[in-house]
Amino acid sequence: QDYYGRELQKSEDLKTNTCVTPTRPLPEAVRDALQRVHEEVVARYYGCGLVIPECLASCRVLDLGSGSGRDCYLLSQLVGERGHVTGIDMTEGQVEVAKKHIAYHMEKFGYQKPNVDFLQGYMEKLGDVGLADESYDIVISNCVINLAPDKRAVLQEAYRVLKPGGEMYFSDIYASQRLSEDLRKHSVLWGECLAGALFWGDLYSIAEEVGFSPPRLVTASPIAIGNKELEGIIGDCRFVSATFRLFKVPGSSWAGPAQVIYNSGIVGHERELVFDANFTFKEGEVVDVDAEMAAILRSSRFADKFLIQAGGADTAATQGCC
Numbered sequence: 056q057d058y059y060g061r062e063l064q065k066s067e068d069l070k071t072n073t074c075v076t077p078t079r080p081l082p083e084a085v086r087d088a089l090q091r092v093h094e095e096v097v098a099r100y101y102g103c104g105l106v107i108p109e110c111l112a113s114c115r116v117l118d119l120g121s122g123s124g125r126d127c128y129l130l131s132q133l134v135g136e137r138g139h140v141t142g143i144d145m146t147e148g149q150v151e152v153a154k155k156h157i158a159y160h161m162e163k164f165g166y167q168k169p170n171v172d173f174l175q176g177y178m179e180k181l182g183d184v185g186l187a188d189e190s191y192d193i194v195i196s197n198c199v200i201n202l203a204p205d206k207r208a209v210l211q212e213a214y215r216v217l218k219p220g221g222e223m224y225f226s227d228i229y230a231s232q233r234l235s236e237d238l239r240k241h242s243v244l245w246g247e248c249l250a251g252a253l254f255w256g257d258l259y260s261i262a263e264e265v266g267f268s269p270p271r272l273v274t275a276s277p278i279a280i281g282n283k284e285l286e287g288i289i290g291d292c293r294f295v296s297a298t299f300r301l302f303k304v305p306g307s308s309w310a311g312p313a314q315v316i317y318n319s320g321i322v323g324h325e326r327e328l329v330f331d332a333n334f335t336f337k338e339g340e341v342v343d344v345d346a347e348m349a350a351i352l353r354s355s356r357f358a359d360k361f362l363i364q365a366g367g368a369d370t371a372a373t374q375g376c377c
Contacts, residue, residue: 082323102197120199124153
């Protein structure tokens with residue numbers, strides 16, 4: 056709270072390159088939406104790139120660690136007036152910045168009533184701010200879960216508030232090894248999203264314990280710290296910024312491998328949908344998928360964008376890792 060509420064006043068105040076990691080090229084609709092976000096909201100935002108999943112129309116989205124609200128205001132435009140976006144953050148100053156600009160953005164977007172709200176609270180305890188079971192289609196997070204001491208509690212709460220077939224789509228910082236206690240107590244490294252980074256392999260075990268499908272890697276980029284003093288403290292540990300997607304797949308959706316055809320229909324992804332590091336679906340092309348991917352597509356918001364037929368080889372796709 057102190058680091059993000061007082062010490063940092065703008066993104067240029069960050070002491071490493073951790074939170075400015077580039078991502079893959081943005082669809083035109085997202086670039087245009089970003090141009091309509093208030094300059095103060097953008098200046099006070101400290102996330103890694105953009106965390107914007109596909110197929111968002113009319114969805115209910117929860118942003119964990121929403122900060123000044125940049126991603127929420129982007130999503131507000133992409134879910135449309137019938138959708139809704141909730142941002143939650145523990146830092147009072149950041150929530151105040153986000154709330155201050157609600158009326159500005161709703162007028163800018165031409166909405167009759169707000170489709171965003173912001174809450175001050177902890178992502179490990181979403182029930183404390185009244186968020187109900189199975190109330191969201193998508194949970195996103197942008198370089199924030201590393202700041203939570205109890206990562207399992209964060210994923211458990213995300214799983215609880217997601218509807219069956221819902222998705223957690225998030226970027227974060229991961230370490231090549233489990234960090235020492237001394238490193239984990241370094242306040243600047245914690246605020247810079249490094250000391251709290253999860254060993255990437257632990258994400259897989261925590262997701263399974265909570266009930267999610269295995270993490271699906273979307274993108275990963277090595278991080279250059281860019282600060283000699285902090286690099287000396289870190290030693291031989293390496294870090295990556297990675298985006299994963301996790302799904303809350305109901306048991307009834309499992310029906311073996313399948314052949315799927317992407318029918319298009321997702322704005323900005325009409326010709327092809329880059330689903331993760333292993334699967335890119337081109338419009339009209341037949342793709343064999345394993346039972347897990349078939350269940351994800353069948354139960355999620357992507358279902359009506361695909362023709363899904365039983366069959367195909369049940370050869371599990373190689374899991375991308377950091």
